[in-house]
Amino acid sequence: KRMTFKGKRAWVTGASSGIGQAVARALAVEGAEVVLSARRADRLQSLAQELSQQGALVRVEPVDVSDRAAMESLGLRLAEGGGIDILINNAGTMPISPIINGRVDEWERMIDVNIKGVLYAINAVYSGMAERKRGHIVNVSSIAARTTYPSAGVYAGTKHAVRAISETLRKESIRFGVRVTDIQPGSVDTELPDSIGHDKIRGIVKSNMYGNDSAMLKPEDIANGIMYALSQPEHVDVGELLIWPTRQE
C-alpha cells in the first residue's frame, strides 16, 4: 500500500459502480480517506467493507445527487467532519434517445443528475476549499462534452455544460489555489447503458460497443487518468483529460 494521499479526504459520487468505484479503490490504495456516495447503499457498504479490510478509512454516505436538500445537508456534515480535499464529481446517467421522441422525463433526469448534481456537489465542498486555499475538483464529463451523435443530444448537452462549468470554475478558482480537472472518457465498459430507457437505442449501443473488450476502456483506465491529475504538484492543474479507447472513432 502506497500513501501518496495520506491525510486527504476524498468524496466520490457514483461510487457504487463503474468509474466511481474504480477511482474510490485507487484513492484508498493511495491512503486517502474516501467518502462513498450513490443511491445504492448496499453496493457502497460492500465496497466499504472491501476497502476497510485493506486498511483504508472509508465512510458511506448514500445520497441522490439530484436531491438539493440532501446534498446541502451532506455538505454540512462533510464540512463538520473536516471538509473535503478531493471531490470526484462522477455520478451520471445516460438515458439517450432521439429528441423527436420527446422523452421529457428522461431529459429532466439527465439535467437533474448530470448538471444540477454536479453543481450541488461543487457547492457542498467549495467554500471549505476556498477557505483552506486548496482542494481539487474532478468533474467527469465525456467525449460528449466536445462532440455529439444522433440520440445523444440531451446527454451531450449536459456534458457540454459540465465542461463549461469546469472551465469557468478553474478560472474562478485561481485565487483560491483550488484545482479543477475535467475528465472526458470515450467508451468505458460500465453499467451506464443500462440507464437507456429507449429499448432500440439501448440495444444498438450495447451491440456496437459491448462484448468487444478491445474496443472499450475499463473503469481502471479512467481511474488511472484521474490519479495522474490528482498526483501532480500543487502548481500544476491538469485542466482537461480526453481519454479514448485506441479503437474508437
Ligand code: NDP
Ligand atoms: P455507471 O452506470 O457504472 O455508474 C454511474 C454511477 O452514478 C453509479 O454509481 C450510480 O449509482 C451513480 N448515480 C446515477 N444516478 C445517480 C443519482 N441520481 N445520485 C447519485 N448517484 C447516481 O456508469 P459510469 O461509471 O460509466 O459513469 C460514471 C460517469 O462517467 C458518468 O458521469 C458518465 O456520464 C461518465 N462517462 C461514462 C462513459 C462510459 O462510456 N461509460 C463515457 C464518458 C463519460 P446509483 O445507481 O447507486 O445511484
